Amino acid sequence: MRKVFSAIVASTVLAAGLTACGSDSGSSDEVEIGILIPQSGDAAVTGRFMTDGAMAAVEEINAAGGINGKKIDAKIYDTVGDPQNGINAYKKFTSDGGKFAIVGFSAVVTAIGPLASREDVLLVNSGAPPFDAEAMGSHTIHTLNGQDHEMQCAADYAYDTMGTRKLGAIFADIAANRAGVESLSKDFEEKGGEVVGAESAPQGSSDFRSVLTRLKRTNPDTVYVYTYGSDPGNILKQMKELDFDAKTLMYSGAAVPQTIEVGGAAAEKSLYTAGLFDPSNTDPQTAAFLEAYKKVDPDSDPSSLGFYNATLYDGVKMLAKAMEYVDDHGGDMNDPRTVEKAFYEVKTFEAATGTATYEEGDPIARKPFQVLEVQGGKFLPIDTVEC
Amino acid sequence: MGQILVNGVSQGALYALLALSFWVIFAVTRTFHLAHVAVLNVAAYTLYWVFVEVGAGLVPAIVAALVMAVLLGVLIETLVYQPIRRSGGDGMLLFVAASALLTMSQASLALIFQENARGLEDEVPAPLFRNAHLTVTRYDGAIVVLVVVLGAAVWWLMTRSRWGRSMRAVQGNPELAGYFGIPVGRVYQLSFAIGSALLVPAVVVMAMRSGVNPDMGFNPVLIAIIAVIAGGTERQSGAMLAGLFLGMLENLILYWISSEWQTIVTFAVLAVALIARPSGLRSAVQTRVG
Numbered sequence: 001m002r003k004v005f006s007a008i009v010a011s012t013v014l015a016a017g018l019t020a021c022g023s024d025s026g027s028s029d030e031v032e033i034g035i036l037i038p039q040s041g042d043a044a045v046t047g048r049f050m051t052d053g054a055m056a057a058v059e060e061i062n063a064a065g066g067i068n069g070k071k072i073d074a075k076i077y078d079t080v081g082d083p084q085n086g087i088n089a090y091k092k093f094t095s096d097g098g099k100f101a102i103v104g105f106s107a108v109v110t111a112i113g114p115l116a117s118r119e120d121v122l123l124v125n126s127g128a129p130p131f132d133a134e135a136m137g138s139h140t141i142h143t144l145n146g147q148d149h150e151m152q153c154a155a156d157y158a159y160d161t162m163g164t165r166k167l168g169a170i171f172a173d174i175a176a177n178r179a180g181v182e183s184l185s186k187d188f189e190e191k192g193g194e195v196v197g198a199e200s201a202p203q204g205s206s207d208f209r210s211v212l213t214r215l216k217r218t219n220p221d222t223v224y225v226y227t228y229g230s231d232p233g234n235i236l237k238q239m240k241e242l243d244f245d246a247k248t249l250m251y252s253g254a255a256v257p258q259t260i261e262v263g264g265a266a267a268e269k270s271l272y273t274a275g276l277f278d279p280s281n282t283d284p285q286t287a288a289f290l291e292a293y294k295k296v297d298p299d300s301d302p303s304s305l306g307f308y309n310a311t312l313y314d315g316v317k318m319l320a321k322a323m324e325y326v327d328d329h330g331g332d333m334n335d336p337r338t339v340e341k342a343f344y345e346v347k348t349f350e351a352a353t354g355t356a357t358y359e360e361g362d363p364i365a366r367k368p369f370q371v372l373e374v375q376g377g378k379f380l381p382i383d384t385v386e387c
Numbered sequence: 388m389g390q391i392l393v394n395g396v397s398q399g400a401l402y403a404l405l406a407l408s409f410w411v412i413f414a415v416t417r418t419f420h421l422a423h424v425a426v427l428n429v430a431a432y433t434l435y436w437v438f439v440e441v442g443a444g445l446v447p448a449i450v451a452a453l454v455m456a457v458l459l460g461v462l463i464e465t466l467v468y469q470p471i472r473r474s475g476g477d478g479m480l481l482f483v484a485a486s487a488l489l490t491m492s493q494a495s496l497a498l499i500f501q502e503n504a505r506g507l508e509d510e511v512p513a514p515l516f517r518n519a520h521l522t523v524t525r526y527d528g529a530i531v532v533l534v535v536v537l538g539a540a541v542w543w544l545m546t547r548s549r550w551g552r553s554m555r556a557v558q559g560n561p562e563l564a565g566y567f568g569i570p571v572g573r574v575y576q577l578s579f580a581i582g583s584a585l586l587v588p589a590v591v592v593m594a595m596r597s598g599v600n601p602d603m604g605f606n607p608v609l610i611a612i613i614a615v616i617a618g619g620t621e622r623q624s625g626a627m628l629a630g631l632f633l634g635m636l637e638n639l640i641l642y643w644i645s646s647e648w649q650t651i652v653t654f655a656v657l658a659v660a661l662i663a664r665p666s667g668l669r670s671a672v673q674t675r676v677g
Contacts, residue, residue, distance in 0.1 A: 044497070045501050045503060173647060199645075199646040200645075200646050200647045201646060201649075202650065204602060204606075205606075206593065206596070206597035206603065207394075207398060207596075207597070209390075209394045209397075210391055210394045210395070210398075210637075210638040210641045210646075211641065211646050213390045213391055213394065213641075214641055214646065229504065229600075230503075230504030230597070230598060230600055233504065233506065233598070234597050234598070237511055237596075237597075240511040241511050241514070241522065241524050242390070242522050243514075243517060243522055257503075258503045258504055261503065261504065261505060261506050261598070262504050262505070262506040262597070262598045263506070264506050264508060264509035264510060264511075265509050265510050265511070266511055
């Protein structure tokens with residue numbers, strides 16, 4: 001019911017014509033890119049991080065002269081993070097003549113991906129780890145690791161490095177997370193491990209004790225946690241309450257400050273697979289991102305920036321590089337299908353979140369993962385995983 | 388099984404306390420006060436703000452949350468519901484107003500504190516009891532004691548005090564009660580004050596255990612409302628027992644079947660119980676949906 005209220009409020013805002021902001025239609029000296037990311041609703045905080053990252057890349061590229069002299073005209077469309085508002089935002093974007101969009105949030109990408117693929121629009125998904133690339137649109141390019149790849153890395157790390165032989169899992173009761181845990185279980189069992197229990201709970205539950213009690217009875221060495229929001233922190237805290245002392249390995253979306261804020265001391269020593277981003281790195285991509293982000297959000301603390309601050313920055317820069325490649329080779333950088341092909345031809349993209357590579361016909365980037373551990377109330381990288 | 392039982396009693400006691408807080412308002416005023424969720428959320432954030440941001444200690448934080456809850460509950464009744472009733476607005480209009488207040492409060496809290504959940508306690512407190520198979524936490528103990536003490540206090544208030552007799556008179560027939568000189572508006576305000584105050588002990592346990600977030604009150608209060616309707620809206624004990632039953636059921640189901648069926652089976656059992664004994668629902672239908 002709460003979502004119905006949110007939808008009513010969001011629809012009112014949309015009806016008032018506040019879905020898009022930015023300058024009016026661009027000229028031939030400009031390339032238009034839509035940023036279809038939540039600006040309101042439950043997903044607004046993450047959405048604003050992502051938008052700042054995307055705008056940081058736009059400003060950096062424009063300050064350097066644009067894409068072969070063409071400036072990027074970026075417009076922001078509020079998808080609220082849900083399918084219906086996502087479709088409304090997409091329709092506004094296409095009625096404005098948009099052909100290239102940076103997107104995130106799996107519910108939105110799944111809703112608009114098939115439309116974009118039919119309508120000759122290129123979506124660049126830089127915010128939703130893809131779990132079913134076909135469902136997200138046959139012409140959508142993903143600049144993040146796929147869910148299956150993360151699950152494979154998690155299974156490898158749990159078995160090979162953590163020494164786990166009996167694995168338990170707890171996940172948010174939604175399709176993507178269920179599919180992820182099934183994929184993880186398959187990978188882990190292929191290595192010779194045993195999955196002793198997999199329990200689900202509605203995302204946003206505050207009480208996980210009974211689910212954890214069930215899992216505790218199976219005596220796992222490690223519990224894999226695949227949920228987000230306040231859930232991971234509450235799960236860690238309630239495991240401590242129940243004296244359930246299995247190790248924990250969590251999905252990348254849980255590696256956010258909220259987990260430590262809610263979990264408190266119980267979050268110490270918890271482990272996370274995460275996209276490769278470390279603000280203390282000194283490589284040129286990370287340095288460029290930090291400098292560009294500071295211009296968009298001067299109050300930001302560079303040491304607190306995380307993967308989801310950087311991933312849309314990378315998405316815009318990868319799209320710009322593909323467009324530049326097309327232009328350099330005499331093609332039309334305003335043609336979505338030509339730019340889509342260029343991702344496979346460029347093949348390797350250096351990015352702040354790790355080097356991304358594309359294999360012909362696979363629209364999902366492959367990037368390395370890192371493993372983070374909470375130490376002293378902070379996420380610290382302790383390992384990298386190539387799988 | 389022992390741990391599942393402890394979890395069920397603890398969860399059921401929380402629902403029973405929330406059901407009691409909603410019942411005090413609904414039984415007297417017949418107002419479907421969905422904005423009760425908003426009062427819970429605002430009280431929780433007041434507790435968080437005074438305890439964590441101001442650092443004033445738990446007792447001042449609880450007092451501040453209590454004041455804020457009572458003030459907000461009474462203001463909603465006085466400034467929103469009473470004018471609608473005076474102008475002849477029906478129950479549906481009151482429900483729409485309550486829904487608007489709820490949406491506004493959630494959006495405001497998200498704007499002020501952002502959507503992220505905030506924790507109140509860094510350390511997990513030592514348990515009351517622990518052995519190899521069973522842990523009883525301080526939160527479990529606190530919520531059970533609170534529900535017994537506050538349930539008894541409300542029973543005494545409603546059956547033994549002068550104000551309680553006025554509330555029961557208004558509950559039976561507000562027009563007739565007014566005719567005999569009972570200040571119906573004041574009695575409504577009093578029931579909102581008591582119902583809102585009763586939220587605070589539940590808020591303290593919820594916030595200390597799981598932190599605060601702008602959505603924290605919706606699901607528990609929704610289950611508490613279901614408990615009030617299912618338990619029979621005329622009886623305090625019915626509402627509280629239904630809350631306890633739902634909490635126990637949610638947890639006991641896990642002993643036999645997979646967690647993914649928990650919500651479906653809980654509400655299927657509830658539906659079957661209501662079909663078998665529909666008096667709870669019947670009394671709800673006879674009331675104003677407002």
